[in-house]
Amino acid sequence: MLVTGLEILAKARKEGYGVGAFNTNNMEITQAILEAAEAKRSPVIIALSEGALKYGGRALTKMVHELARDASVPVAIHLDHGHSYESVLRALYAGFTSVMIDKSGEPFDVNVAETKRVAEAAHAVGASVEAELGRLAGVEEHVAVDEKDALLTNPREAQIFVERTGIDFLAVAIGTSHGPYKGKGKPFIDHARLVEIAKLLGPDYPLVLHGASGVPQELVQRFRAAGGEIGDAHGIAPEDIQKAISEGIAKINTDTDLRLAFTTRVREVLNAEPAVFDPRKILGPAREEMRKVVEARIDLFGSAGKA
Numbered sequence: 399m400l401v402t403g404l405e406i407l408a409k410a411r412k413e414g415y416g417v418g419a420f421n422t423n424n425m426e427i428t429q430a431i432l433e434a435a436e437a438k439r440s441p442v443i444i445a446l447s448e449g450a451l452k453y454g455g456r457a458l459t460k461m462v463h464e465l466a467r468d469a470s471v472p473v474a475i476h477l478d479h480g481h482s483y484e485s486v487l488r489a490l491y492a493g494f495t496s497v498m499i500d501k502s503g504e505p506f507d508v509n510v511a512e513t514k515r516v517a518e519a520a521h522a523v524g525a526s527v528e529a530e531l532g533r534l535a536g537v538e539e540h541v542a543v544d545e546k547d548a549l550l551t552n553p554r555e556a557q558i559f560v561e562r563t564g565i566d567f568l569a570v571a572i573g574t575s576h577g578p579y580k581g582k583g584k585p586f587i588d589h590a591r592l593v594e595i596a597k598l599l600g601p602d603y604p605l606v607l608h609g610a611s612g613v614p615q616e617l618v619q620r621f622r623a624a625g626g627e628i629g630d631a632h633g634i635a636p637e638d639i640q641k642a643i644s645e646g647i648a649k650i651n652t653d654t655d656l657r658l659a660f661t662t663r664v665r666e667v668l669n670a671e672p673a674v675f676d677p678r679k680i681l682g683p684a685r686e687e688m689r690k691v692v693e694a695r696i697d698l699f700g701s702a703g704k705a
């Protein structure tokens with residue numbers, strides 16, 4: 399059933415578990431997400447970026463909408479990183495129940511003004527709103543404190559930002575970055591900062607973690623073995639994710655892990671069966687591999703059985 403992002407996340411925050419927001423851009427990914435959520439009896443958020451909408455157009459949004467409505471678990475359809483007011487309006491018109499406006503690259507006052515405008519429009523049609531404060535640049539533990547402060551979410555600013563904009567959930571920059579992490583050392587979550595933000599926003603306020611893929615090393619090894627090139631890729635450790643959920647994170651974004659699962663399985667099938675040329679025999683196994691990834695994430699976040 400189709401619900402708003404806030405309906406899913408308010409309950410998650412209150413009961414202390416996390417909900418996955420998984421990015422889709424085609425039928426197989428969408429089915430993998432929904433099949434996993436239904437098998438685990440978990441609420442789920444399906445995220446579409448502006449790039450996905452450009453790629454899949456009306457065919458994609460109509461399909462996701464139909465499948466979400468038919469699902470036996472609560473599903474929100476969410477615009478990931480909307481960059482303009484117009485982009486958000488298009489998503490709302492297409493039936494999205496949740497939108498993100500990302501003006502985090504703008505100065506604080508501009509971010510507040512533009513986010514507030516989007517929040518008013520989305521709330522007028524009953525959709526929920528996410529915005530971002532701070533930069534998801536990926537900050538390593540050894541970076542100097544003042545340099546970190548310039549990039550990561552300032553707790554006091556977060557409180558003012560939420561009060562002034564009226565958004566429903568806030569994406570925080572606490573060290574993670576998008577994509578498979580390729581920097582030196584290990585990816586890092588600034589737990590003290592997260593705890594401070596959650597304290598100022600209150601015990602019911604849902605926070606969002608971007609760049610939170612796990613990049614399972616088993617998949618990375620299979621990807622390499624099948625001829626893929628990925629370098630020295632890392633994700634966020636499972637225990638770090640669970641700790642962040644206990645500290646206030648309610649929505650955990652995952653895209654990289656699904657891409658990795660999809661491409662790994664496609665490579666393996668094509669390597670093992672050079673004669674195969676039926677797309678279903680290539681994409682079907684990839685869908686199955688992605689479903690397993692989503693199920694593992696749902697178990698990690700603690701949302702199984704919460705539908």
Ligand SMILES: [Zn+2]
Pocket residue numbers: 479576608609651
């Ligand atoms: Zn993101």
